[in-house]
Amino acid sequence: MVVLSPRYEASHALANVRGSAIRDLLKLTEQPNVLSMAGGLPATELIPAQRIAESAARIIADSTALQYTVSAGVSSCREVVAEYTGTDDPGRVLLTHGSQQALFLLAHALVNPGDLVIVDDPVYVGALQVFQSVRARVRALPITPSGIDVDLLREWLREGERPRIVHTVSNFHNPGGVSASEQNRVELARLADEFGFVVVEDDPYGKLRFSGAEVRPIAAHSDRVVLLGTASKVLAPALRVGWVSGPPELVALVERLRQGADLCGSTFSQLMVADLLADREWFSGHIADVCSEYSSRATALTESLQRTFGEAAQFTAPEGGMFCWVRLPGIDTTKLLPAAVDAGVAFVPGAAFAVDADFGDCLRLSFATLPPDQLAEGVRRLAAAYEAVQPTQ
Amino acid sequence: MVVLSPRYEASHALANVRGSAIRDLLKLTEQPNVLSMAGGLPATELIPAQRIAESAARIIADSTALQYTVSAGVSSCREVVAEYTGTDDPGRVLLTHGSQQALFLLAHALVNPGDLVIVDDPVYVGALQVFQSVRARVRALPITPSGIDVDLLREWLREGERPRIVHTVSNFHNPGGVSASEQNRVELARLADEFGFVVVEDDPYGKLRFSGAEVRPIAAHSDRVVLLGTASKVLAPALRVGWVSGPPELVALVERLRQGADLCGSTFSQLMVADLLADREWFSGHIADVCSEYSSRATALTESLQRTFGEAAQFTAPEGGMFCWVRLPGIDTTKLLPAAVDAGVAFVPGAAFAVDADFGDCLRLSFATLPPDQLAEGVRRLAAAYEAVQPTQ
Numbered sequence: 001m002v003v004l005s006p007r008y009e010a011s012h013a014l015a016n017v018r019g020s021a022i023r024d025l026l027k028l029t030e031q032p033n034v035l036s037m038a039g040g041l042p043a044t045e046l047i048p049a050q051r052i053a054e055s056a057a058r059i060i061a062d063s064t065a066l067q068y069t070v071s072a073g074v075s076s077c078r079e080v081v082a083e084y085t086g087t088d089d090p091g092r093v094l095l096t097h098g099s100q101q102a103l104f105l106l107a108h109a110l111v112n113p114g115d116l117v118i119v120d121d122p123v124y125v126g127a128l129q130v131f132q133s134v135r136a137r138v139r140a141l142p143i144t145p146s147g148i149d150v151d152l153l154r155e156w157l158r159e160g161e162r163p164r165i166v167h168t169v170s171n172f173h174n175p176g177g178v179s180a181s182e183q184n185r186v187e188l189a190r191l192a193d194e195f196g197f198v199v200v201e202d203d204p205y206g207k208l209r210f211s212g213a214e215v216r217p218i219a220a221h222s223d224r225v226v227l228l229g230t231a232s233k234v235l236a237p238a239l240r241v242g243w244v245s246g247p248p249e250l251v252a253l254v255e256r257l258r259q260g261a262d263l264c265g266s267t268f269s270q271l272m273v274a275d276l277l278a279d280r281e282w283f284s285g286h287i288a289d290v291c292s293e294y295s296s297r298a299t300a301l302t303e304s305l306q307r308t309f310g311e312a313a314q315f316t317a318p319e320g321g322m323f324c325w326v327r328l329p330g331i332d333t334t335k336l337l338p339a340a341v342d343a344g345v346a347f348v349p350g351a352a353f354a355v356d357a358d359f360g361d362c363l364r365l366s367f368a369t370l371p372p373d374q375l376a377e378g379v380r381r382l383a384a385a386y387e388a389v390q391p392t393q
Numbered sequence: 394m395v396v397l398s399p400r401y402e403a404s405h406a407l408a409n410v411r412g413s414a415i416r417d418l419l420k421l422t423e424q425p426n427v428l429s430m431a432g433g434l435p436a437t438e439l440i441p442a443q444r445i446a447e448s449a450a451r452i453i454a455d456s457t458a459l460q461y462t463v464s465a466g467v468s469s470c471r472e473v474v475a476e477y478t479g480t481d482d483p484g485r486v487l488l489t490h491g492s493q494q495a496l497f498l499l500a501h502a503l504v505n506p507g508d509l510v511i512v513d514d515p516v517y518v519g520a521l522q523v524f525q526s527v528r529a530r531v532r533a534l535p536i537t538p539s540g541i542d543v544d545l546l547r548e549w550l551r552e553g554e555r556p557r558i559v560h561t562v563s564n565f566h567n568p569g570g571v572s573a574s575e576q577n578r579v580e581l582a583r584l585a586d587e588f589g590f591v592v593v594e595d596d597p598y599g600k601l602r603f604s605g606a607e608v609r610p611i612a613a614h615s616d617r618v619v620l621l622g623t624a625s626k627v628l629a630p631a632l633r634v635g636w637v638s639g640p641p642e643l644v645a646l647v648e649r650l651r652q653g654a655d656l657c658g659s660t661f662s663q664l665m666v667a668d669l670l671a672d673r674e675w676f677s678g679h680i681a682d683v684c685s686e687y688s689s690r691a692t693a694l695t696e697s698l699q700r701t702f703g704e705a706a707q708f709t710a711p712e713g714g715m716f717c718w719v720r721l722p723g724i725d726t727t728k729l730l731p732a733a734v735d736a737g738v739a740f741v742p743g744a745a746f747a748v749d750a751d752f753g754d755c756l757r758l759s760f761a762t763l764p765p766d767q768l769a770e771g772v773r774r775l776a777a778a779y780e781a782v783q784p785t786q
Contacts, residue, residue: 008591008643011527014502014650041461049456056449063442066629068434097490097633101655108526109407129653133501134404198401236459238660240490240633250401257407260522261654262494266662267631 017132018125031341035378037301037365038346040174040322044369046290047236051282055272065268071258072251073265077241077274084277085229085245086217094251094258095265099204099230099242100126102254105261106200106226106244107134107165109253116163118156120148122325122353122362124174124202127167136164140355143173145316147180150187163197170218171206172321175353175364179319182215189221198250199225207234207287209320210295223247231273233322234287241265241273291320298324300372301365304379309386322368325350331389333363339388345381410525411518424734428771430694430758431739433567433715437762439683440629444675448665458661464651465644466658470634470667477670478622478638479610487644487651488658492597492623492635493519495647498654499593499619499637500527500558502646509556511549513541515718515746515755517567517595520560529557533748536566538709540573543580556590563611564599565714568746568757572712575608582614591643592618597626600680602713603688616640624666626715627680634658634666684713691717693765694758697772702779715761718743724782726756732781738774 059065072078073095082090096102103126111117113135119127121140131138139156141149148168166188171179180188192199201218206229219225226246231239244254258264277283298318305313305326314327328336333349340346350362367375452458465471466488475483489495496519504510506528512520514533524531532549534542541561559581564572573581585592594611599622612618619639624632637647651657670676691711698706698719707720721729726742733739743755760768 008503008640008646010646011501011503011505013505013527014646017649017653044456044460047456047459049454049459052459053450053453056453057446060446060449061442063437063440063629066440066442066445066631067437068625068630097655100653104654108404110401110404112404112406126653126656133650133653134406232461236456237461238459238662240655240659240662247401253401253403253407256410257526260410260493260519260526261497262490262633263519266633266659269631269633269659269662 013133013135016135017129033344034341034346035344035370035374035381036346037367037370037375037378038348039366039369041369042233042237042322043293046293048286051286052236052272052276055275056268059268059271059275065271067267069264069267069270071255071264074267074270074274077270080274080277081229081243082245085227085243087245091248092251093243093245094254095270096242096244096258097240097262097265098232098237099202099228099244101261102228102242102244103127103167103200103202104130104133105254105257107131107136109257110198111136111164116161118153118163118166119355120168120173120176121355121357122175122350122359123355124169125353127202128355131165131167138355140357142357143176143178145178147178147184148188150184150191153188153191157191157195162195165198165200166192167200167202169202171203171215172208172318172323174205174321175323175325175348177316177318177321177323177325179212179215180218185215185218186221189218189225192222192224197224200228201225202228204228204230204233205321208291208294208322210291210298212319219245226250231277234290235273235276239269239273241269294320294322294368296372297367297370297375301367301375301379304376308379308383312386318367322366324365324367325362326365327362328386329361331361331386333361336363336385336389339385340382343381343385343388345378345385347382406526406528409528410522426737427734427739428737428763428767428774429739430760430763430768430771431741432759432762434762435626435630435715436683436686439686441679444679445629445665445669448668449661452661452664452668458664460660462657462660462663464657465648467660467663467667470663473667473670474622474636475638478620478636479613480638484641485644486636486638487647488663489635489637489651490633490655490658491625491630492595492621492637494654495621495635495637496520496560496593496595497523497526498647498650500524500529502650503591504529504557509554511546511556511559512748513561513566513569514748514750515568515743515752516748517562518746520595521748524558524560531748533750535750536569536571538571540571540577541581543577543584546581546584550584550588555588558591558593559585560593560595562595564596564608565601565711565716567598567714568716568718568741570709570711570714570716570718572605572608573611578608578611579614582611582618585615585617590617593621594618595621597621597623598714600627601684601687601715603684603691605712612638619643624670627683628666628669632662632666634662687713687715687761689765690760690763690768694760694768694772697769701772701776705779711760715759717758717760718755719758720755721779722754724754724779726754729756729778729782732778733775736774736778736781738771738778740775
């Protein structure tokens with residue numbers, strides 16, 4: 001008998017997935033004394049733990065809340081989410097295990113190996129990983145200050161490109177910080193209708209607006225748009241409740257795949273989310289508090305950057321969300337990172353989010369996780385690292 | 394501008410997935426006045442809601458329990474689960490969103506389209522769906538009274554078949570009811586070592602033993618076995634905590650895919666499972682209670698079957714788990730079902746679990762969901778339907 005040594009070969013699909021440089025980096029940066037602006041975590045101290053615990057106490061005491069539920073999710077929660085996302089049809093809503101699962105299931109339900117999928121550049125890395133795992137052919141459109149570059153998209157379409165999916169983060173882009181303009185959204189929706197692709201509008205941050213006017217979702221302009229959302233940034237990540245809202249025919253495909261993926265979500269978590277989102281007065285107060293604090297933090301960050309770096313740092317002041325995308329012309333931010341960690345501050349280099357473009361002189365700073373004084377201190381440490389790494393020109 | 398009508402074409406992967414006949418059936422059978430032995434739900438009234446609510450109250454009040462966690466799961470829970478599954482290395486354990494997710498991720502991490510995967514016949518339908526979704530070539534081995542037919546497997550291997558995965562439910566098979574013998578497990582592990590395939594040992598029901606002696610897992614006999622488990626049947630399904638325990642190299646592949654699949658599980662759910670499983674005295678008392686009640690229910694079912702059907706029904710008395718697999722020679726159970734629902738009782742016809750074999754005269758009865766008197770009444774109604782549908786011989 002020949003006993004083979006245990007070796008396990010990854011499938012082609014998995015082998016195709018870029019490891020998350022961010023997750024690997026986070027291990028580096030999770031050292032004591034390092035002020036991390038690298039992560040993508042909402043502020044822990046702003047999570048309404050007491051209100052959530054009250055909801056849990058009421059709901060979990062009933063054993064029916066601890067039983068399996070249907071793959072599409074608890075109907076009362078689908079109803080509340082439908083209202084929350086501005087549709088009046090719970091049949092358009094399917095609850096998922098965070099919006100990342102919605103993205104994963106959509107990709108697996110719609111994309112065949114070799115199909116074209118178009119993403120943002122810089123990209124939300126979780127989206128890139130998903131489309132790599134279905135072995136899509138991925139192209140990336142630059143993010144302009146008013147959203148994904150629809151002019152270039154139109155050119156590609158006229159040249160004969162036929163994407164299955166165009167994925168974009170419409171509000172407070174991760175990592176780019178910007179939001180798509182009304183005109184940009186209308187045009188993207190129009191192209192989806194004309195050329196028959198599905199727009200996946202990823203919107204985890206839309207409610208975290210602290211300045212500027214709200215813009216209607218891309219989904220308001222076409223029935224070929226699916227809108228992804230989540231309770232992670234407005235209530236708590238560990239609830240693991242996200243959703244996909246879209247044409248029932250498309251939602252049904254996701255539901256069929258979900259049965260095999262993990263059967264169903266958590267009954268009690270979904271009931272808790274329904275309870276919390278339906279408590280309108282409390283919820284709007286809570287969101288106002290979060291936005292107010294994030295606004296202070298964003299201001300602390302951008303004022304410190306302005307004061308400390310002056311012309312050497314280019315960025316747009318965020319109107320919401322959790323991230324600020326900064327360009328340091330002449331600096332290789334991947335090389336800057338070790339010096340920054342030595343100086344006691346962490347960020348994610350732009351290269352980690354690059355698809356076709358080169359964001360070697362960019363970096364993503366999260367202003368959500370640290371309080372204002374620590375953000376200011378973080379910028380001081382970043383400047384010290386910057387001084388140590390001379391600009392290449 | 395040509396506006397196409399919205400149409401959404403499923404990917405080849407999804408188009409390949411058989412719809413769950415069981416889920417479709419359940420909709421039929423969820424009528425008032427129908428005693429359902431069709432579902433696969435653990436008894437709701439045996440879920441320890443009060444103890445779980447106590448755990449939730451303590452854990453959820455702390456906002457760090459509401460934050461994201463790492464993809465592999467909360468380390469304290471991995472430690473407790475490692476002990477629970479009989480390994481001393483938490484590095485071998487990755488927590489998933491129910492064991493169904495573990496199965497889904499394993500399949501996607503290891504199987505390429507066209508690769509051979511071998512399953513049980515009758516099969517756990519959730520496994521079949523997963524392997525169809527990765528477009529595996531699926532063959533099925535008959536379940537014998539002592540487990541998967543390893544003699545036939547050896548024959549296939551000698552003929553040159555090279556499976557990537559052999560999947561089997563080792564204890565209290567769903568739907569077959571039987572458990573694999575020690576010898577059967579040893580032989581399967583030996584073949585895995587010799588021919589280099591991975592055994593996925595699916596064990597959601599192992600702790601629900603009410604008679605007979607416990608048998609060591611297949612995983613005890615080879616490092617090419619991954620063991621899947623879940624809190625769903627011993628604590629509560631809505632916790633959505635399952636796990637995969639296996640070689641760290643293989644667990645790492647699953648972890649990498651999990652990042653894209655849904656980032657991570659629920660921090661507080663995992664902390665609750667850690668708390669509940671680590672409370673050994675309480676947990677063993679709880680499991681003893683569940684087993685005692687399931688034993689009474691299994692006895693009520695099998696005694697009623699024996700009394701009412703006599704020689705007309707063939708089955709093995711269950712030693713644990715939730716299911717009894719019954720053969721009614723000469724009866725087409727798919728045709729029996731409408732008559733049964735008319736008589737006020739539901740089951741799942743054997744054909745729903747058939748891969749290569751024909752289980753047209755079989756049916757699956759769950760004894761977990763109904764109390765003893767309702768199980769006896771269910772069997773009386775089944776007999777009435779049986780009388781109405783004459784045997785074909």
